[in-house]
Amino acid sequence: MNQPFTYIFILLFISIAQAFAQKITVSGTVRDAASGELLIGASVSDSIAGTGVQTNAYGFFSIEVPSTGHHLKVSYVGYSPTQITSISDLGFPLEVKLYQQNNLNEISIRENKNFSAPIGSLSIPIHRIKALPALLGEVDVLKALSYTPGVSTGTEGSAGLYIRGGTPDQNLILLDEVPVYNVMHLGGFFSVFNPTSLKSVDLYKGAFPARYGGRLASVIDLTMKDGNNQKFGGEVGIGLLNQKLTLEGPLIKNKASFIISGRVSTLGLTSLFSLRKKPRSGTGEERVYRFYDLNAKFNYQINKTDQVYISLYNGFDRFKYTEWSASGNGKETETAIGNNWGNTTATLRYSKVFSQKLFARFAVLYSKYTSEFTNDFQDKNIDEQPVNFYRHTNAGVSDWGAKIQFDYFPMNRIGLKFGVDGTRHSFSPFVTKSNYNGLFDNSKEGRLPAYQMDLYVDADIAVISGIRLNPGLRYSIYKVSGRTFHNPEPRLGSSYSLSNNWKLKAGFSVMNQYLHQLTNNGFGFGYDAWVPSTDKVVPSRARQLSLGLYKIFPHSGWELSLEAYVKRQKNLIDYPDGTNFTGLLADSWDSIVIKNGIGRGKGLEFMVAKNIGKFKGSLSYTLSKSERKFTGINDNTWFPMKYDRRHNVSLTAGYAIGNKWTLNSAFIYQTGHAVTLPVAATLTENNSDPKFIYDYRNNGRVPGFHRLDIGAVKSLTTARKRNAELGIGLYNVYNRKNPLYLDLKIQRSNTDFKPTGISIKQVSFLPILPYISYTLKF
Numbered sequence: 071m072n073q074p075f076t077y078i079f080i081l082l083f084i085s086i087a088q089a090f091a092q093k094i095t096v097s098g099t100v101r102d103a104a105s106g107e108l109l110i111g112a113s114v115s116d117s118i119a120g121t122g123v124q125t126n127a128y129g130f131f132s133i134e135v136p137s138t139g140h141h142l143k144v145s146y147v148g149y150s151p152t153q154i155t156s157i158s159d160l161g162f163p164l165e166v167k168l169y170q171q172n173n174l175n176e177i178s179i180r181e182n183k184n185f186s187a188p189i190g191s192l193s194i195p196i197h198r199i200k201a202l203p204a205l206l207g208e209v210d211v212l213k214a215l216s217y218t219p220g221v222s223t224g225t226e227g228s229a230g231l232y233i234r235g236g237t238p239d240q241n242l243i244l245l246d247e248v249p250v251y252n253v254m255h256l257g258g259f260f261s262v263f264n265p266t267s268l269k270s271v272d273l274y275k276g277a278f279p280a281r282y283g284g285r286l287a288s289v290i291d292l293t294m295k296d297g298n299n300q301k302f303g304g305e306v307g308i309g310l311l312n313q314k315l316t317l318e319g320p321l322i323k324n325k326a327s328f329i330i331s332g333r334v335s336t337l338g339l340t341s342l343f344s345l346r347k348k349p350r351s352g353t354g355e356e357r358v359y360r361f362y363d364l365n366a367k368f369n370y371q372i373n374k375t376d377q378v379y380i381s382l383y384n385g386f387d388r389f390k391y392t393e394w395s396a397s398g399n400g401k402e403t404e405t406a407i408g409n410n411w412g413n414t415t416a417t418l419r420y421s422k423v424f425s426q427k428l429f430a431r432f433a434v435l436y437s438k439y440t441s442e443f444t445n446d447f448q449d450k451n452i453d454e455q456p457v458n459f460y461r462h463t464n465a466g467v468s469d470w471g472a473k474i475q476f477d478y479f480p481m482n483r484i485g486l487k488f489g490v491d492g493t494r495h496s497f498s499p500f501v502t503k504s505n506y507n508g509l510f511d512n513s514k515e516g517r518l519p520a521y522q523m524d525l526y527v528d529a530d531i532a533v534i535s536g537i538r539l540n541p542g543l544r545y546s547i548y549k550v551s552g553r554t555f556h557n558p559e560p561r562l563g564s565s566y567s568l569s570n571n572w573k574l575k576a577g578f579s580v581m582n583q584y585l586h587q588l589t590n591n592g593f594g595f596g597y598d599a600w601v602p603s604t605d606k607v608v609p610s611r612a613r614q615l616s617l618g619l620y621k622i623f624p625h626s627g628w629e630l631s632l633e634a635y636v637k638r639q640k641n642l643i644d645y646p647d648g649t650n651f652t653g654l655l656a657d658s659w660d661s662i663v664i665k666n667g668i669g670r671g672k673g674l675e676f677m678v679a680k681n682i683g684k685f686k687g688s689l690s691y692t693l694s695k696s697e698r699k700f701t702g703i704n705d706n707t708w709f710p711m712k713y714d715r716r717h718n719v720s721l722t723a724g725y726a727i728g729n730k731w732t733l734n735s736a737f738i739y740q741t742g743h744a745v746t747l748p749v750a751a752t753l754t755e756n757n758s759d760p761k762f763i764y765d766y767r768n769n770g771r772v773p774g775f776h777r778l779d780i781g782a783v784k785s786l787t788t789a790r791k792r793n794a795e796l797g798i799g800l801y802n803v804y805n806r807k808n809p810l811y812l813d814l815k816i817q818r819s820n821t822d823f824k825p826t827g828i829s830i831k832q833v834s835f836l837p838i839l840p841y842i843s844y845t846l847k848f
Contacts, residue, residue: 097132097426098130098162100168105297107269109168110129111193112146113143130421130477149170189277190277192272193270202722202736204779207309212260214271220234220675225811230253230254230258231290232713235696248381251600264333268292268295278561278579283526283559283581295318296369297318297320299320299327305847305848310841335360335362352395352396353393353396355394357390357392358389358390359388365382366382366383376422376423378420379417382415384413386410401451406446412439412440413439415435417435430475435472442463445460446459462504464503465599466497467495473490476488476489483531483532489526500599528561529541538566540563542560542562543559545558558580572620575619575620579613607641607665617633619631628680632675635671636671640668645662669699685724693716696713709744713744720737720739731782737779738776740774741775746766746767748814749769760816777806782797788846810834815829
């Protein structure tokens with residue numbers, strides 16, 4: 071074992087030996103008094119001793135205090151703090167209830183969670199996400215993260231995140247602990263996560279806790295609400311993109327509750343209402359798009375120490391483009407191309423408080439992702455039998471898994487999380503059903519299974535006053551097609567408290583990724599496939615070192631952060647230009663991709679934010695560089711990653727006018743992403759279309775991306791004394807024509823139509839767009 075880790079664990083055992091002093095342990099949960107929701111990250115502190123802890127993801131805390139003369143303070147942003155006295159008389163487990171307050175100006179450790187969290191982590195309160203202006207009024211969780219340093223988006227409207235030089239498939243996105251493989255609605259314009267159903271959003275991009283693994287770039291951990299166990303209620307929302315409804319309430323008051331939240335696309339409803347019979351003759355085309363998503367959660371508190379949770383999600387997108395023609399004499403033809411994709415997840419969890427110092431949770435998980443590309447042709451003749459041809463290619467992955475984790479608190483200075491995860495993956499890439507002559511039909515082929523097991527331990531150690539260490543170790547075992555990969559993943563985070571509320575943090579982490587995503591950009595919205603590592607394509611691996619400096623101003627609510635990182639990756643894959651994966655078999659993709667690539671990245675991230683008062687906002691700036699190198703590409707030299715953006719600036723601002731109106735704005739600027747441009751074109755004697763000639767990959771850049779959005783929200787009270795909100799705003803206020811893609815064409819002379827050059831035209835998609843939305847709460 072390395073000497074630094076040996077020293078850390080020696081300190082751990084010494085600290086445990088010191089824990090036998092006569093102290094009282096107080097443990098329990100913190101809840102919202104009005105709804106019964108467990109509060110994540112609530113602060114529980116001993117005001118005299120100066121020690122404190124935060125509640126875990128299940129609202130549980132454990133703290134040691136002297137038996138006499140001390141009291142506890144429990145606080146959470148937006149809630150009135152409460153004092154707990156007479157510590158020696160408290161029962162086990164303690165249940166603390168906090169009441170919301172109208173005055174949100176009080177500073178709380180929850181708002182400043184970054185100050186005590188590991189380097190590179192961020193937690194955004196849901197109410198701040200909902201306050202941001204959005205595309206057509208549709209608030210989006212992932213879009214909100216793109217306004218933070220180190221996080222950028224792809225092209226206009228894309229919900230995919232590129233975090234510290236990583237790609238979207240390198241982000242582990244969890245919904246109530248279950249991986250979600252495709253997080254896009256409407257081809258990427260917003261994500262599948264309904265903010266109304268969410269309780270918390272946490273992002274990790276630096277010193278990853280050892281309990282997370284399987285991706286290289288980041289972890290985005292989303293937790294759904296538990297549902298109100300006191301009274302029935304909900305809200306209904308009407309917008310330009312979708313309609314939504316949320317219902318929640320008690321099944322058994324104070325013991326069991328539910329929440330169900332759903333959305334359906336306005337576009338889908340419009341297409342249903344506009345269906346009409348095709349004319350008897352002529353030609354035409356039709357585009358139909360619709361989506362929906364549904365979140366549901368049920369929980370039951372068996373007793374004060376035991377609780378059961380069931381979480382469900384299902385969402386699907388369907389897009390179909392049809393061309394048809396009819397001659398009027400009974401002959402009709404119809405050609406249709408479709409794209410369908412969606413996710414289903416389910417979680418069954420059981421949490422138990424074993425003792426004042428030991429908390430455990432057990433989980434069974436299921437996740438399924440399906441992506442389908444369809445091609446159908448129909449020929450009708452009144453005198454003959456109809457002719458139907460079809461070709462449907464499906465790509466999917468499904469997971470069954472189980473997790474066991476224990477949270478152990480031997481003393482205030484030490485917290486431990488340790489556990490084991492097991493997952494069975496089942497891949498079915500490029501399964502094709504077809505009746506076209508000469509095309510291979512592999513629909514009867516079985517799935518490709520893969521097995522993964524991870525063991526981990528996380529420690530949080532207050533070594534001496536002001537110095538805290540977060541060592542961790544994850545050991546992963548991955549088995550596929552007779553090949554087994556063993557990979558240790560050491561993690562280490564540290565922090566040092568300086569004077570005047572300054573803090574210095576550092577972190578180191580190693581991550582492995584056993585899954586690879588293959589994407590066809592040329593087909594519709596979302597055709598992609600997930601495939602496992604093989605003998606030919608081994609797991610990708612990344613190492614990251616980061617350093618940060620932080621400052622808070624408690625009385626004014628300002629925060630300041632500065633982080634720098636260096637990142638190295640290996641065993642990356644890329645695709646030859648023009649690759650089409652829809653026609654490949656499940657066992658041939660790894661012979662096509664370019665393998666064993668390496669990556670390097672570095673960056674400097676700055677952020678200043680104000681979290682309390684009538685004016686709230688943030689300014690972030692990222693200076694970064696991300697490069698790749700592959701044998702056989704660009705003469706084996708380094709080239710910029712496609713979404714390498716040297717500069718990234720974002721600004722958000724909100725201002726409350728009285729108790730009714732809140733004004734919000736958001737501005738973003740990103741350096742244009744890299745693109746491969748032709749340097750010449752071939753000419754032919756018969757004057758047919760020339761072919762473009764390329765020299766180096768990503769040898770150019772599109773114009774810079776920038777946009778300003780503004781919005782306003784008015785709080786209303788209906789005639790029946792119910793709360794409501796009216797939202798209005800503008801997306802892309804100054805009508806910036808941001809590039810969606812570049813259209814390359816051959817220029818020709820006006821006289822003989824001979825090729826004279828290459829023209830490059832920027833294609834834009836989203837102009838200035840007004841929006842309006844209405845939400846009624848009941």
